[in-house]
Amino acid sequence: MNLRDRDGLHGRLDDVRCPVLWLHGTADQVYSVENAKEKIRMFTRSPEARLAVVEGGQHFLSASNPAEVDDAALEFVRRWAAL
Template sequence: CWDGIGFNTPLIDALAEPVGDDWVVPDDVVDAVFTTAMGGLPAEERAFWLAAYRANYAGDAGRRRLRLSTVNLRDRDGLHGRLDDVHCPVLWLHGTADQVYSVANAQEEIRMFTRSPEARLEIIEGGQHFLSASHPAEVDSAAVDFVKRRS
């Protein structure tokens, strides 16, 4: 699996100090995220995501949001400590090309939802870490089917 501590800690450290109102998230941060999560981006998609990140993570307030979300990503936001509170059906979609977490990791972790009446893992061939971006049709179809079975 991905080294979340090694990937995120340098950015968390770099974002520790306040910045001015003109600060925007650096290009290399956005590139690193999308290289890891999607295997990189075509130029037109990169331009979109750079603009989106800059709109969301601007100035000192944006720096703080980016730092907090990166801390949560690194530390997994305590998910494992809350799994016993999950009492609903769970559908976990996971791509075979995910560079962050392996299919084996997903297979191991889906078993941790022990109080869920159903915890199912579906593998999507070629799917990246940002699965809804790399395979939106498959994600949408699986989610709709899952919800329809519950209605």
């Protein structure tokens, strides 16, 4: 089963009302950066929906680029926790 065919996010987008950080690698062989750009715009009820592109990052971004993932996640949490 392809993961995109399971109960996807599309049917639940109206319920997502929190900030969204989408990290996406340029070397992802499953989904393109263009796909991520298209999908991040669907989070219309979020106070912020941001795409961060990681140069050379692969599909399992936390494995291929752990430092970049950690840095981005910590910055995101710190920013929103302060509000």
